[in-house]
Amino acid sequence: MVLDVNSGAVHTVDQLVYDVLDFYPEKDKHQTASLLQGKYKSEEIMEVIGEIDQLIGQGLLYSKEKYLEHEAFKNKETVVKALCLHIAHDCNIRCRYCFASQGDFKGERTMMSADVGKKAIDFLLNKSGNRRNLEVDFFGGEPLMNFDVVKEIVAYGREKEKEYGKNIRFTMTTNGVALNDDNMKYINENMHNVVLSIDGRKEINDYMRYTVNGEGTYDVILPKLFKMAELRNHENYYVRGTFTKHNLDFAEDVLHLADLGFKQISVEPVVATDEHDYAIKEEDLQIVARQYEYLAEQCISRKKEGKEFNFFHFMIDLNQGPCVIKRLLGCGAGAEYLAVTPEGELYPCHQFVGNDKFKLGSVIEGSLDMSMHNEFANAHVYNKESCNECWAKFYCSGGCHANAYNFNNNIYEPYKIGCEMEKKRIECALMIQAKLMEEE
């Protein structure tokens, strides 16, 4: 398989093409032919070079790009369009790997008031410029611990969006423990997407995710999460897990969730520094890569058997993905996307909450530190040295700023282990597409 990075074109090729591309077009066709003499016939080599030249002419191979100078990029207005509301800095379970310091984000266990939530909605409506589609995620801690306030904020948002001519998509991330028929009904009527946390197999989930009494959550949450998925017609939700060094065979966890009947699955690597026993380290990368390959093969075979499921990181639409302008900018944290604490303080994203250095405003005062906002808005792939030469830059878009900061103290320097895993995921995603398209 050959990917033309700048155009996004994907080709499958035979061995001869691979060998020719080792030299051509850097060397001219006669030099290339003489270098491969003995392995292939000269006319075959010339035939391949003819095909390569045709693709180069069509802009589908060795294409050049000037996206940075494109008017759509230069004129792009950076506005705030998404908020992550930390509706509860408290949690009803404890997770070993929790980046939120088991719900309190290293601070007091607090709840957002309806007043702060409404001010956050006002802030979003006022800072979103001409953008119509806005997003508000209810996050925690555990948002179901402050559910009445969630409802009040949603009602306020629905009223205000009309006034401003906007469309707010509410979403929620929950551990599922407190789900019941009433709140499920409300969530299904009001939330555009819902992220349901579960790590996979019972022993894996329960080792990391347990109640305050130390009991695993699997048996409690599984029937609730499945009911939720059914009620949502297996759409617009994700069961989302984290894998760590303790379950490097995480493909089994993904497949376990698929075997249970879940159709929308996201399981991703823990982000933790080396001192944690569960951290994924460079030495684990080979195993992780093999697991992604195995999972990709399983995705293909299950699709053929009519038992398909979506694995979030393998979902790439080769024909109609996001535009290249979006692909340059990445996740939008600190620029288009901000997190709001229960007290109404703004941070670049949920992962920066608790680090005072990154406090960049307040929804109470309606303030936003524009210099920090601009620093994040400029953290695009062309300003990240290691992204410049990377083939995956238009797929991952520079990676996660919080990971970059946590590992390298610099949002412009991506987290290397994360990059390696992401490249493998993209490679597998492209391979899945290629195999399925080839067989059609």
Place this chain on the structure above:
Amino acid sequence: MKHIKTLTGANLANSAVKGGCGECQTSCQSACKTSCTVANQQCENK
């Protein structure tokens, strides 16, 4: 072509022409929250 099969000629350059409207979903809000893949987001301006 005999040796090369183009699976997708999707040209990113063309996507820039109508691109940058910003109406699509913010990447991190969807299902990850700790890692970033942008290419799996959907375009709202097809």
